[in-house]
Amino acid sequence: MLSYSRSFEKFLFSNVEKSLPFSIAYSTEVKKEVKEEFRVLNLKNVKRQTQPKRAQKQLEALPPRTNKMPVDQDWGSVWPGPRSFHPASVPLPVRQGYVEKGVAPDKYANAELIKIPNFLHLTPPVIKRQCEALKKFCTPWPKALENDKECEKHFPIEVTSSDYCHSAPTIRNPLARIVTIKFKLSSLNLNERAKDKFLRLVGERYNKETDTVAIVTDRCPLKKQNYDYAMYLLTACYHESWNVEPWEELKSEADMEYYDWSKNASKKSVEALFGKQTEDIPNVKEYSEAVSTLMNEGESEYSVTKYGDSVRKLLGLPDAPKT
Amino acid sequence: MLNSQLFLKRYNSLHITPKINSFIQRLFSAEAEEKIEIPKRIHRGPTDILRALEATISRDPTAAHYKYHDDPYLIPMSNMGKRTFAMAQESGRKAAHWIRKEHADLFNHREADPVIKAFLPVVSFNEQSDITEDNLKQVIDDVLVSEAQLAYKLLKDKGVDISEETRQALLELLCYTNDTDILSEEFIEERWFRQTTKSKEKQRKIWKDNSLAEEIFISIENPTAETYSAMIQGMCKYFQVDKAWHLYEESQEKGLILTSDAYSSLLRVVNFLKESFEMKWALTEELLQKMNEAKVKPNLTTLNSALHSVSTMGGGKNQKDLALKVLKEFKGLGIEPSLGSWYYILITFCKERGPISTVLHDIMPEIENKEHHCLDLSDTYFFVTAMDICRSQLNDVELGRRVHKLLHFGNNYNLIGDSYKESIYYRHYFGLMMNNMPFEEFMQNIYNMLVPNIYVPEPGVMAEVLKQVDLNGSVEYVAQLWSDMIIFDHINRENLIESILNILDSNKPEAESNLIEVFSCIAWDLFKRLEDEGDNRFNKLRLTGDQLGKVMILLLWNKDFQKACLIFDKLDQEQHTIVGVPKIEALSMFIDSCIENKMPSRAIACLQYCSDSGFPEVEELGVKIHKSLTLDENNLAKLTKIAGNLS
Numbered sequence: 001m002l003s004y005s006r007s008f009e010k011f012l013f014s015n016v017e018k019s020l021p022f023s024i025a026y027s028t029e030v031k032k033e034v035k036e037e038f039r040v041l042n043l044k045n046v047k048r049q050t051q052p053k054r055a056q057k058q059l060e061a062l063p064p065r066t067n068k069m070p071v072d073q074d075w076g077s078v079w080p081g082p083r084s085f086h087p088a089s090v091p092l093p094v095r096q097g098y099v100e101k102g103v104a105p106d107k108y109a110n111a112e113l114i115k116i117p118n119f120l121h122l123t124p125p126v127i128k129r130q131c132e133a134l135k136k137f138c139t140p141w142p143k144a145l146e147n148d149k150e151c152e153k154h155f156p157i158e159v160t161s162s163d164y165c166h167s168a169p170t171i172r173n174p175l176a177r178i179v180t181i182k183f184k185l186s187s188l189n190l191n192e193r194a195k196d197k198f199l200r201l202v203g204e205r206y207n208k209e210t211d212t213v214a215i216v217t218d219r220c221p222l223k224k225q226n227y228d229y230a231m232y233l234l235t236a237c238y239h240e241s242w243n244v245e246p247w248e249e250l251k252s253e254a255d256m257e258y259y260d261w262s263k264n265a266s267k268k269s270v271e272a273l274f275g276k277q278t279e280d281i282p283n284v285k286e287y288s289e290a291v292s293t294l295m296n297e298g299e300s301e302y303s304v305t306k307y308g309d310s311v312r313k314l315l316g317l318p319d320a321p322k323t
Numbered sequence: 324m325l326n327s328q329l330f331l332k333r334y335n336s337l338h339i340t341p342k343i344n345s346f347i348q349r350l351f352s353a354e355a356e357e358k359i360e361i362p363k364r365i366h367r368g369p370t371d372i373l374r375a376l377e378a379t380i381s382r383d384p385t386a387a388h389y390k391y392h393d394d395p396y397l398i399p400m401s402n403m404g405k406r407t408f409a410m411a412q413e414s415g416r417k418a419a420h421w422i423r424k425e426h427a428d429l430f431n432h433r434e435a436d437p438v439i440k441a442f443l444p445v446v447s448f449n450e451q452s453d454i455t456e457d458n459l460k461q462v463i464d465d466v467l468v469s470e471a472q473l474a475y476k477l478l479k480d481k482g483v484d485i486s487e488e489t490r491q492a493l494l495e496l497l498c499y500t501n502d503t504d505i506l507s508e509e510f511i512e513e514r515w516f517r518q519t520t521k522s523k524e525k526q527r528k529i530w531k532d533n534s535l536a537e538e539i540f541i542s543i544e545n546p547t548a549e550t551y552s553a554m555i556q557g558m559c560k561y562f563q564v565d566k567a568w569h570l571y572e573e574s575q576e577k578g579l580i581l582t583s584d585a586y587s588s589l590l591r592v593v594n595f596l597k598e599s600f601e602m603k604w605a606l607t608e609e610l611l612q613k614m615n616e617a618k619v620k621p622n623l624t625t626l627n628s629a630l631h632s633v634s635t636m637g638g639g640k641n642q643k644d645l646a647l648k649v650l651k652e653f654k655g656l657g658i659e660p661s662l663g664s665w666y667y668i669l670i671t672f673c674k675e676r677g678p679i680s681t682v683l684h685d686i687m688p689e690i691e692n693k694e695h696h697c698l699d700l701s702d703t704y705f706f707v708t709a710m711d712i713c714r715s716q717l718n719d720v721e722l723g724r725r726v727h728k729l730l731h732f733g734n735n736y737n738l739i740g741d742s743y744k745e746s747i748y749y750r751h752y753f754g755l756m757m758n759n760m761p762f763e764e765f766m767q768n769i770y771n772m773l774v775p776n777i778y779v780p781e782p783g784v785m786a787e788v789l790k791q792v793d794l795n796g797s798v799e800y801v802a803q804l805w806s807d808m809i810i811f812d813h814i815n816r817e818n819l820i821e822s823i824l825n826i827l828d829s830n831k832p833e834a835e836s837n838l839i840e841v842f843s844c845i846a847w848d849l850f851k852r853l854e855d856e857g858d859n860r861f862n863k864l865r866l867t868g869d870q871l872g873k874v875m876i877l878l879l880w881n882k883d884f885q886k887a888c889l890i891f892d893k894l895d896q897e898q899h900t901i902v903g904v905p906k907i908e909a910l911s912m913f914i915d916s917c918i919e920n921k922m923p924s925r926a927i928a929c930l931q932y933c934s935d936s937g938f939p940e941v942e943e944l945g946v947k948i949h950k951s952l953t954l955d956e957n958n959l960a961k962l963t964k965i966a967g968n969l970s
Contacts, residue, residue, distance in 0.1 A: 061395040062810070065385045068771075077383040088395050089386070126379075133375045139362035154359055169435035169442075 064088035076126040083121075085113045090120065156187040159230075161223055178218040179226040181234065185211050190241060198241035259295035261288040270314075287314045384772045390512070400810040402746070402779045406516050413512040420509075441509075448473050454481070456489055463492045468504045471496060472535055490539060491549055497536035498557025501529065516742050530563030548574065552585035559588035564595040580617045583625055586610055590628040593636075600638035604645065607632055623661055626653040627699045630667035646671045662738060663701030665690065666708055673712050683712055687725055694733030703740035706730050707748045714755040723755045749778035757787060762795040775810060782816045789822045798830045798838060805845050814852055815864045823849070824873045831880065843881035846874045850890065865901070868894065872905020876912055884916050888925065895932055904936040914944055918951045923958050927965070934965045942966050 069078070069091050078089065087107040095104040097112040107113055145151050160180040164173035185206065190198055199206055206213050215233055217226040253263060261267055267278060267288070274281050290310040294303045312319060387398040391408055399408040423430050427444035435442060446462060448454055448470065454477050462470040471493055478485055506513060540546065540554050551574040558567035571589060574581060590610055597603045607629060614621060626649070633646045646668055650660060665686050672680040697703070706726065713723040730736060730748075739745045756769045770788075774780060780788065785808060792800055805823060813819050827845065832838035850871075856863055866874070871894055878887045891913055894901060910933050917926035926948050934941045945966025948954075954962060 059396070060809075062398060062400060064395055065398075068385045073385075074381060074383070076379065077381045078386065080380045086393060089393055129379045130376055133379050134372065136375070137365050137367055137372065139365060142359050142361055144359045169439070172436050 066091035075123060076121075076129060079120045081121050082118075085116075085118055085120075087113075152184070152187075156183045157234075158182040159227065161227070177221060177223050177226055178216065179223060179230055180214060180216045181227075181230045182212050182214045183234075185213055188238065190238075193244075194241040198237060201237045201240060259292055261292050266291050281314070283310070283313045286310045382777070384776060387776050400775060400779075401812045402781070403812060405779070406742070409512040410516060413510055416510065446470060448477055450477065452477070454478060454483075456483065456485055459485070459493070460489055463489070463496050466496065466500075466505065468496065468500050468502065472502070475535070475539075487543075490543065491547075491553070494536060494539050494543075494550060495553045497534070497539070498553045499560075501557065501561045502531050502534040502536060514741070518741075518743050526562065528562045528564075530558055530561035530566075532563070548579040548581055551579055552582040555581065555585045556588045559592045562592065562595065564592045567592070568596055575613075580619065583614065583619045583622055586614050586619060586621070587624040587628040590625065591631055593632040600636055600641070603632065603636050604638070604641075621653065621656065621658065623658055623664075623698055626650075626658055626660065627663050627667065627701055629653075630664055630671075631701070634667045634671040642671055661698040661702050662690065662695050662705035663699040666701055666705040669705075669708050669712060673716050679716050681717065683709060683717065683722060683726075687722065687729075691725065691729055692732060695735055695738060697738060702738055703744065706739055707744045707751075710748050710751040710755070714751040718755070718759065720755060720759040723752065727752060746778065746781070749773060750781065750784055753778070753780065753784055754787065757791055762791050762797050765791075766797075766800055774807065779811050780807075782813050782819060785811070785813055786816075786818055786822060789819065789826060793822065793826045793829075796830055798826065798832065798842075801826060802841050802845060805848070809848075809852070814849070815856075817864055820849065820853075820864065820866070821870065824870050824877075827877055828873045839881050842877045843883050843886075846877035847883070847886055850874050868901050868903035868905050871901070872909030875905065876909050879912050879916050882916075884920050887913060887916065891925070891929060891932075895928060898932070898935070907933070907938050907940050910938070911940065911944060914948065918948065921952065923948070923952045923954050926952065927958055927961050930962070930965050 065088055085107075087110070090107065092107075094107050094113065096107075096110055096116070097105045099105065105112070145154065158181065160182070161178065162176055164176055166173070185195070185198070188195075188198070202213050202215075205215055215230050217230040217233070220226045220229055256263070262278075270281065270284065270287070271278055278284055287310040290303070290307045294307050297303060308320060311317075386393060388405075390412070391398055391405075397408075399405040423444050424447075427447065430442070430444045433443075445465075445467065446458065448458070454474060456478065459471065459474040459478060462474055475485070475493060506517075508514075536554070536557060540550065543550055551570055555567045555570050555574075558564070558570070567589065571581075571585075590607060593603050593606050593610075597606050611621075611629070614625075629649050630646060633642060633649060636642055636645075638645075650664065650668065653660070668682060668686065672682040695702070706729075709726045710723065713719055713726060730739065739748060753769065753773070757765050760769070785804070788804065792798065792804065801823065808814055808819060808823075824846070827842050832842065850866070853864055853866060871890055875887050875890045878890065894905065910929055914926050914929050917923070917929065930941060930944055930948065933944060945962055949959075949962060
């Protein structure tokens, strides 16, 4: 009981102690009020005049930190990554925007500067430094592969695929599965017939202008599978083009898609005319080419003239009179 | 801001396996004539590139820590501000965690692929839930103590058998955490700002008796060595030493071989088990002997525990020899000491009241120019202790610089510990450099580099800086220091205000220098700030009469008569609440300015104040006023009343 009462006393005492300064503060306030205005008895609870607002404490902010920046500071550390422009961190007197009269607005509170992407994090010294840092992950270039020609010779296939990095919850991207392989047709070991067949097999994947074949595979779900599939396609096409099916022998002149002089009546008549094998006849090559051009590319003034000239040459006739 | 997803596309050549390569080679006509050696890919981890890029960036002294927004309005300025801002962020994070827990049903969408576990709601159980041992294993792996306790109880109520392994894992978890939930690793800010260094307070029994851990221990019929080890480690960690010793003896009777960590934890509490130095050491030796007999290989923890016990053992000179002996013995076993071991050596050799020891000189070559990793909990104490010794024992700048360099070598800064240790470290570094460097150089190289973003000087340190300013008479820094004091919220410190006014008052600048204006600005700002602080502030600092006098002098140097008048008005009106009176120099200077500005009534009011305060110079001043000003009757009467007969 005793202890209880004592603790109560203590409690009371401490309470009084605490409330003391408050009561004092209160009393001074009342005094001030009395001094300032006459208090009205407000029975109907009419809205009183608004009390004078307490002056708001002004928010103090540091001066922009550009003031403190030394001239020789390391900019790469100040602006290490991509971020929106901030006037207090960029010590440049940049201006952006347009006003009808006067100069362009300065950097403070300038939305135009915030909107445009900046490359302040990729200054030349920073790029140099980062390249130096990444060098330890790089291996030296093989000595034997000095120029593009060498590379093409030793590594005729170019394989292309893509990785994607984006800000989304998932790290997968369906486009990453696509694999493209490219190679020059001339780098394949093919003869005339096989080449013809190969081109028929690959169809529009062959680009005649650059002599490259591009195979794009995207039917499998994974990159690796698509790559393997592309390699399979290449191998299959290659071997298939060397294959000669029995029905391929049945190809007659009517099936030819272009005029081949050596397989045609023209050759036979020339041989009959001279009574020799083609190889022994002088100037026959020019003649055969002229005939092929005429037949394959159609009649034009050039091809007809060329044909005429080659016939004269073949038969040993004098040149056509110049008109 | 960016609505569209950012796609980064990278072209890469697939790695061609040798088998396919040779196969493809055959297809192509060109034969490789000379051998092409393509070098092997240099192995790199998933974050190695990022780390390499990060290593190119150094700390920018003008920027706040990157956890704060880089904006003048949002950069915290004082120590308090730094803490508040960071904790506010943390509190937001906690609120998010709470929402996720309260509305777990709303967070079951799984957009991420692969699934990110941290985004999913935490598991929770109740009586109805269909619970299995796997659930228990899961919560143990996730270090969710209360969930694990609940799951265990539910399993027991249902009569499900729990395997020995799971039971052991649960026991270890409970022993490690003392049956209480621990702060998640996610809350780094709270961990950073939490003060864990109150070690003296923690050195008492906080192990929960009759807790679930003990219950589980009893329920295990044939306790293995691991079970005993877990219990002993837990009890030693939370200072239930008697029971721990009892369990140790029990295990020895049964002939069980404990783990080295259990022995280490016993070594750590040797001081609680025995009384005198000799007995403590004997017990340490006995335990190490037992380890040897049981063929248990000691590790770094054993070394640090032994050193910890030695460092707190007492025993004078013996203690130092023993510490070195222990260190040597363990080195022979191939156990390299970590920074924590050196910390124990330091505290063994450098006692506060003991003789000065230069052991740090011998330690530095061992650890310099190396990157250290956190191997033991005590590693984080090294830097703060080393800097303390550099300053308060050795007062050796060169050594201090070496310690500072080591701290910034590689990733060693991770070993600074927490915010509390960091600020103590810088406090010592600051003190060391300040006392041993030319003041100007100190301000340029140390103060401007560290303050305010890396370190905010505490009021005590600020007082020392001001003392140095006073000693060196480098008054040109006062303006900077004053503005820093405002930012750091030091303006309510009486001693700082006092010393800043003293410095200004006692270093009167040349008449033409612009410092006069600067001084008066500081003085006026100081007065204004303390005035405007608001009456409702509980411990409002009130300037004394003397201080107000100094403010007045500073203003009058700059001929700010109007402002000086305001100060005088305050002095005059609140005579009864203001402690003390200004010096007579201030008052006479004010009267001089009144004369200069032809303000007889003010001059007389001041004279009245002088006479009220009982200065003997009243008469002299009265004569001066009378001579220099033409007074009307009224004023003349007043003057005679105050100063008596003037003729």
